[in-house]
Amino acid sequence: MASLLEIYRCNLTSLSLNSLCSCRSRCPFPSSSSSKTLILTPPPYSNLNLRVFFDESSRRIVRLKRGISLNHHRIIKAVARAEPDRIDEGETKEEVDGPLMKDSASESQQKASQLRKRVVFGLGIGISVGGVVLAGGWVFTVVIAAAVFVGAREYFELVRSRGIATGMTPPPRYVSRVCSVICALMPILTLYFGNIDVSVTSAAFVVAMALLLQRENPRFAQLSSAMFGLFYCGYLPCFWVKLRCGLAAPALNTTLAGVGAAWPILLGGQTQWTVGLVATLISISSIIAADTCAFIGGKAFGRTPLTNISPKKTWEGTVAGLGGCIATSALLSKILCWPTSFLSAIALGVLNFFGSLFGDLTESMIKRDAGVKDSGSLIPGHGGILDRVDSYIFTGALVYSFVKTLLPLYGV
Missing domain, CATH: 2.60.200 (Tumour Suppressor Smad4)
Structure with missing residues (x-):
């Protein structure tokens, strides 16, 4: 040994x-x-x-x-x-190697248990999220608000961690808690008013005044980390509410469309399938496919590191993730009859992939500076909320802008 x-x-x-x-x-x-x-x-x-x-x-x-x-x-x-070089008298090779074999078996069992937890909780989260997306409205918005609150708490704990706080002055705890509450209110205000710009501006002004008027010496690092927290944890997730609940145009062009025609009337019937619902389902499914294909491709063929921010990511895995994301987007657009243009479906897949990739890298950079592996321990086998939703933070804003601005008549 x-x-x-x-x-x-x-x-x-x-x-x-x-x-x-x-x-x-x-x-x-x-x-x-x-x-x-x-x-x-x-x-x-x-x-x-x-x-x-x-x-x-x-x-x-x-x-x-x-x-x-x-x-x-x-x-x-x-x-x-x-x-x-030798084994002491009276000892056999099995007695020497026994502890090593036991440690190896214990480590293998631990990895298998961790994998089972990830699979079980991953399936549970996926089914729950699917039901919430189909429900839409206040159900979808309240769930987003709850996730935003927990994610904001995790973000400000990362900012206060030893790895980041040694190089800057974090915001006071009361400011962090106020920012978390404000972030949680943003999705609800978005659903109620349909627009969040005035609310975000007002919230940023209040937080800035609280930091500038504190008894201790105000620091720019406090202001910048608090403003980024409002933007990253509060403002960006609001676009998922605008995408799912704001784009209410029907996405199915004919009554013969397979999914819409078979959808029960008690669950909304064909009118349930709006542009917002279909775009949300395609985006979430594409991101899941991108993560899965990137993981499998990286394990099988990964050789070239993508970036120092996340050493486990490789170019080979990235290419596999891009292919899986585009294929999923194109396939679902064919099944759900939206968007009507095949090129638009491919563009949507590319946009989803790059939004998810850079969202993941952004959270990895924050965790690396904080010196932690996971943002929290809320979800067994997965870490914190930010560890699970980092790929979705930027994607909602990108997809909403793409559908609202670049697709004529929302792609119908």
Whole structure:
């Protein structure tokens, strides 16, 4: 078994490895003659490979062999790996490898359990979201508002985390809570008034005044992080309400359209299938297909990293995700008879993909600066709300603008 010892920047005099080494043998470190000298004497039955990293721009690595002393005052890390050459008397190979095999089996079981949680909760979330989208109206808006509130709380907790807060001054807690409430009210105001611009401007003015008039010294970082929170967590999700509930033109051109003709009257009948409903279903389905195809393609063919922001993303996975997104958009447009132009369906798929990709990368950048893996732990196996909806934050605004502005008569 390998033991790992990390020695951070200090004046080294003497060090005992007994409490740090995981092997059964004793690895004595005799006292050095100087506080800047480190002498390593490995046991006779070990292979000791020592790599010492110096605090230099070149990050030069020096490998030390058995019994060599080192004199340098700028050591920042030393890594010692000791591997036994033989098995002690009375021990069998199974007894030595047994703990390793148990750890490997435990890790495999943990990964399998995590995968089951992701699948189960993912299916549950998908079915629930589908029902909410079909319901529309106040049901859809209230669910969006609840998700926005939780997402805003997660965002401001990330802003206050050690990774981000060490380089800036986060907003006070009362301002963060007020911003979360304002973000949750924005979708409701959007449904009620049909427009959110005045509400957002008023909310931004109130938050800015609260920050500028606080007792402590106001900082620009507080203002910028709060304003971005209102925009990212509150304003952008409102476009999903405008898309689903605002575009009420019928999307089915004929009474012979398959889905509309078979839809029960108790659930709204053919009039239920508006441009907003169909565009929302196509967008959400395309984003799910893009994420799934990107994951599968990246696992199977991924070799070239896409960006340092998210090291697991690859160009191969990105191309697979784009293909899956376009194919899903084109297929659903054929089934749901909207949009009537095939090129418009392809353009919608491309727009959905790039909106979801850059939404994902934006949240990854925030989490990377915060030094966390997940934005929260609300959803078992998935993380927080922002981890699940990051691909949708920008997409709603892009799709709404595309349908409202670029498609003649909303693509009907």
